[in-house]
Amino acid sequence: MVRLLNVYTISSFISLAGLLYGFDIASISGIVTTKQYIEYYGNPVGIRQGGIISAVAAGSLAGALSSSFLGDRLSRKVSTQLGAVLWCIGASLQSASTSIAMLVIGRIFAGFCIGITSVLVPIYQSEIAPRKIRGRIVTLQHFALAWGIVIMYFIQYGCSFLDSQAVFRLPWAIQAVPGIFLFMGLFWLPLSPRWLASKNRWDEVLQVLAFLRTPDCDSNDPLVLAEYKEIEEQAREHGEEWNTYREVFGKKLRKRLFIAMAVQGWSQLGGVGVLLYGVILPLKSAGVSNARLAASICYIIFVVATIPTILWTDHWGRRSSLLVGALSAALWSFMIGGLFMRFGEPNPVPDQQYTWIIVDKPIASRCIQASVYLLSATFAMSWGPIEWMYPPEIIPLHVRCTAVSLSTSTNWVIILALLLAVLPLWLRIHWGVFFMFGFLNLGAFIYVWLAVPETKQRTLEEMDEIFEHGEQLWRSFTGAGARYSNRLDLLAKDFEQGKISIHPRRPRRNNDIERTANSSTSQTLFDGTSG
Structure with missing residues (x-):
């Protein structure tokens, strides 16, 4: 239905x-x-x-x-x-x-x-x-x-x-x-969900992504978690700017x-x-x-x-x-x-x-x-x-x-x-x-x-890599930029296999991030104060 x-x-x-x-x-x-x-x-x-x-x-x-x-x-x-x-x-x-x-x-x-x-x-x-x-x-x-x-x-x-x-x-x-x-x-x-992320309302980010991406609002879906992770990484990278x-x-x-x-x-x-x-x-x-x-x-x-x-x-x-x-x-x-x-x-x-x-x-x-x-x-x-x-x-x-x-x-x-x-x-x-x-x-x-x-x-978060990989822009989809087109799928696979996980709480925009060494795509483990 x-x-x-x-x-x-x-x-x-x-x-x-x-x-x-x-x-x-x-x-x-x-x-x-x-x-x-x-x-x-x-x-x-x-x-x-x-x-x-x-x-x-x-x-x-x-x-x-x-x-x-x-x-x-x-x-x-x-x-x-x-x-x-x-x-x-x-x-x-x-x-x-x-x-x-x-x-x-x-x-x-x-x-x-x-x-x-x-x-x-x-x-x-x-x-x-x-x-x-x-x-x-x-x-x-x-x-x-x-x-x-x-x-x-x-x-x-x-x-x-x-x-x-x-x-x-x-x-x-x-x-x-x-x-x-x-x-x-x-x-x-x-x-x-991206506006909610800009306001550090991370619990709501995960809820809205689950609502938009899955028919049963499953916040543990690997693709939902992968997209959440990409949004958080970009937000953390830019700090308060x-x-x-x-x-x-x-x-x-x-x-x-x-x-x-x-x-x-x-x-x-x-x-x-x-x-x-x-x-x-x-x-x-x-x-x-x-x-x-x-x-x-x-x-x-x-x-x-x-x-x-x-x-x-x-x-x-x-x-x-x-x-x-x-x-x-x-x-x-x-x-x-x-x-x-x-x-x-x-x-x-x-x-x-x-x-x-x-x-x-x-x-x-x-x-x-x-x-x-x-x-x-x-x-x-x-x-x-x-x-x-x-x-x-x-x-x-x-x-x-x-x-x-x-x-x-x-x-x-x-x-x-x-x-x-x-x-x-x-x-x-x-x-x-x-x-x-x-x-x-x-x-x-x-x-x-x-x-x-x-x-x-490509996801919105992948655009940084498209514009920064160094090749001519007009070759972006046939050259090196094409490497990033399946990044979200690889990240979702890591979640599905249990290599990485997240806590759906507000991550701090500083360096208090636990890191794991067993992720082939990204090594960040979220752990911040509730918000």
């Missing part, structure tokens, strides 16, 4: 935070082109429109930066609850807004929630997941985001047939519903921090994240009939394309997915830009949200539509989910919150800049925007090839 609360159901539920982000993308994407929105807010275009859309990114940046302190002090779970409260406040302000200023404030509140949860939910999922399915577990966050886009887009699509302000007020109000469910349901979820900026920017960790920031940054520089906010605009520019319905198909493809990543990302690996994704995204970006350049012409109608159009060229229009779909699918299968799973994987526990908040802040800085810049650029350089994104995707491919190591099938 499958237990109701397990790693899959826990991770799926907390992924409602991703649903919130998807709701925001789809609601603003569909609403900005409605007649009621344009008339009520005075036809915002260019910088004004970019400011409204990017307000969420500004709030997300603030939320991501604050998540370091909140996630460490309040826990990943409680901080996510706080984010859900802020989300409901933001949804209320947006739905009741009477001016652009009030709308922007509401979107900043919503963004603050997205910033907090975009850091802490992947961390929480990474810290509760077994190493062999960690990619699958963290990808559920992206899957929920994709579903949020689809659900809200069809809500907004249905509301678009109304002849009142409910066209935009009703979708923004509905956004509060999953926020309420997320806040209430989190009371029943366990705390992260927890989540400090001195450690994050120190010589030992700054390379990992930069890689985490770069993966998040290149993901957004590829342009697909911004495209999702306004996919209807290039479709309308291309002369696609019923662009609103065509945009909904794009979002459905985005959901479907995420499913193979959930099932096989732990087999494909992170590195190969990023490489193939970057090359494919570059191809589709160049295709869209080239078709617009060859078959497009200036828009003769002034004061429109697009100044370059394709008229009476159905084959070119369909090719652009297909390329947009393929670009969306490529992102959903590669950079979209991996940008969230990769930073928590490579950052050690004692600085995880701080470092991941910095890497995710990079994500939001770039989104903010792009949302402010892309709409004005779309009005001025038209198809050149897609060529720009194509070359940026090529840059992402080169960076991943030279600098990004593989992390699949």
